[in-house]
Amino acid sequence: MENSDVVIGVIFLSQTIFGFLGNSFLVYHYLMLYFVGCKLKFTDWILQHLIVANFLTLLCKGIPHTVSAFGLKDFLDDIGCKLIFYLHRIGRGVSISSTCFLSVFQAITISPKSSRWTQLKVKSPSYIASCVYMSWVLSFIVNIAFPMYMTARWYNRNITRLRVFEFCSSVQHDKTSDIVNAVFISIPDVLLVVLMLWSSGYMxxxxxxHKQRMKHIHRSNFSFKSSAEFRATxxxxxxxxxxxxxxTISCILQINMSLTHNPNSLWVNMASIVAACFPAVSPFLVISRSLCSACAGNRIS
Incomplete structure (x- = not known):
């Protein structure tokens, strides 16, 4: 085993452990709020779906690549490869949609009463709840063909038709089919990212x-509710x-690998590390800023 493999293995292992600890802490936190009778905000409900997506990504990226980096390459059979990559794609899709819906809902929540979004403030929870559940269904459907291209490294001996990764391989087709499949799979992600950026710009x-107005208002007249909403924003x-x-970095790396017949292990590992960064980092962003810690005054009677 080379020193570079050990370094990569340690990075994957550390990333996976910290990611699981952070997301597990949030799960424990929400369970405690539930048992003490706190009424969670709708943003917390969306975050719970994001946590599930984070677990899927860490489970399907962090653990297999950690095992592979420490020298065990052919530890998955054909079904295992298909399942690992399929679940990762589902987790990735739900992660994008959950982050997008979180941004859209908060943008509607803090919109001024005089804006055109006023009527949506009451109905938005039901709309976005339906969209979140629909995102799970769409992720299952859109990525259903993805496992068909995946196979174990030792399962297919016709190496000329395979794009070999660390512990699995994908069956290669003609460039036209690859481009069509890539566009079809990417359309929902692109639309969600555009919507995410638009709502973020609006916020x-x-x-x-709000900051400009607050310069002319005495601090004692500033409501706590407004302060909490804008901190959450x-x-x-x-x-x-x-x-x-x-x-963005993940997309650049994925495009680079898709244009390469057999991407080397460095590119594959870099893409996997970046893909697992958000699931590992995001729970600590939530914890450090105490987004979901405040339930004072929200106890269910």
Whole structure:
């Protein structure tokens, strides 16, 4: 085993452990709030779906690549490869949609009463709840063909038709089919990212106007409810910006690998590390800013 493999293995192992600890802490936190009778905000409900997506990504990226980096390459059979990559794609899709819906809902929540979004404030929870569940269904459907291209490294001996990764391989087709499949799979992600950026830009404008107004208002007249809402908005913007940053780098690496017949292990490992960064980092962003810690005054009678 080379020193580079040990370093990569340690990175994957550390990333996976910290990611599982952070997301597990949030699960424990929500369970405690439930048992003590706290009424959670709708943003917390969306975050719970994001946590599940984070677990899927860490489980399907962190653990297999850690095992592979420490020298065990052919530990998955054909079904295992298909399942691992399929679940990762589902987790990735739900992670994008959950982050997007979190941004959209918060943008509607903090929109001024005089805006056109006023009527949506009451109905938005039911709309976005349906969209979140629909995102799970769409992730299962859109990525259903993805496992068909995956196979174990030792399962197919016709190496010329395979794009070999660390512990699995994908069956290669002609370039036209690959481009069509890539476009079809990417359309929902692109639309969600555009919607995410639009809602985030809208929130930035609202925060800027709010800051300008607060310069002329005495601090004692500033309501705690408004303060809490805008703190939550800043945290969601931090989550969105972190997601877009890692998502952009991941897309660049994925495009590079798709154009390569047999990508080397460095590119594969870099892409996997970046793909697992947001699931590992996002729970600590939530914990450090205490987005979901406040339930004072929200106890269920």
């Amino acid at each position: 930035v404008c609202i925060l800027y106007r 800043k945290i969601i913007l931090l989550l969105v910006s972190t997601f877009v940053f890692f998502y």
